[in-house]
Amino acid sequence: MSVVGMIIGIKPRRIIQTRCEKECQVQDLVLVNKKFDTILLTMWEVFVDNECKYISQNLKRKPVLIGKHLKVTSFNGLSLSTKADTSFFIDGEFEIVEEFKSWGHTNCELIDEILSSKLSIPTVEKDFTEIKNIQGLKTVS
Numbered sequence: 001m002s003v004v005g006m007i008i009g010i011k012p013r014r015i016i017q018t019r020c021e022k023e024c025q026v027q028d029l030v031l032v033n034k035k036f037d038t039i040l041l042t043m044w045e046v047f048v049d050n051e052c053k054y055i056s057q058n059l060k061r062k063p064v065l066i067g068k069h070l071k072v073t074s075f076n077g078l079s080l081s082t083k084a085d086t087s088f089f090i091d092g093e094f095e096i097v098e099e100f101k102s103w104g105h106t107n108c109e110l111i112d113e114i115l116s117s118k119l120s121i122p123t124v125e126k127d128f129t130e131i132k133n134i135q136g137l138k139t140v141s
Contacts, residue, residue: 002068003080004096005031005039006104008115010056013048027052030118031065031080032111034103038118040079041067047082054090062111063091064100 009030015023027048029041043052055063066089071081091097104111 001070001072001080003031003070004064004066004100005033006100006111007055007059007063007065008032008111009118010052010059013052029055030115032114036110036114038114041070042079042081044082047086051088051090062104064097065090066092066094
């Protein structure tokens with residue numbers, strides 16, 4: 001699947017364990033389209049080191065992302081995820097990017113409202129409590 005959207009938010013990087021018991025780093029982006037619909041795009045491994053780093057440094061400009069070969073997932077609602085053959089253009093020199101930039105400038109207040117409602121999760125790792133540290137849980141044998 002291909003997608004075009006304005007990146008309005010980036011969630012904290014995190015490490016997850018896959019079904020194969022491999023630890024992987026992931027990071028979620030919040031994208032918005034011209035209908036003000038939002039969707040999460042989960043970036044995996046190398047995309048976290050490369051694209052997410054660039055996006056974090058340029059987030060205030062609300063970059064426009066064109067993504068190709070994305071996976072559509074329905075875990076916790078509809079979302080997108082990278083695959084090995086996923087490719088991106090971020091703020092590429094395309095007419096659709098300029099259209100999104102103009103649209104974003106015109107609708108910046110509404111986009112900021114959407115952003116504040118979508119990123120209402122703790123952003124500091126110390127805000128999380130590991131399950132092993134919760135008192136009163138019984139061990140399952």
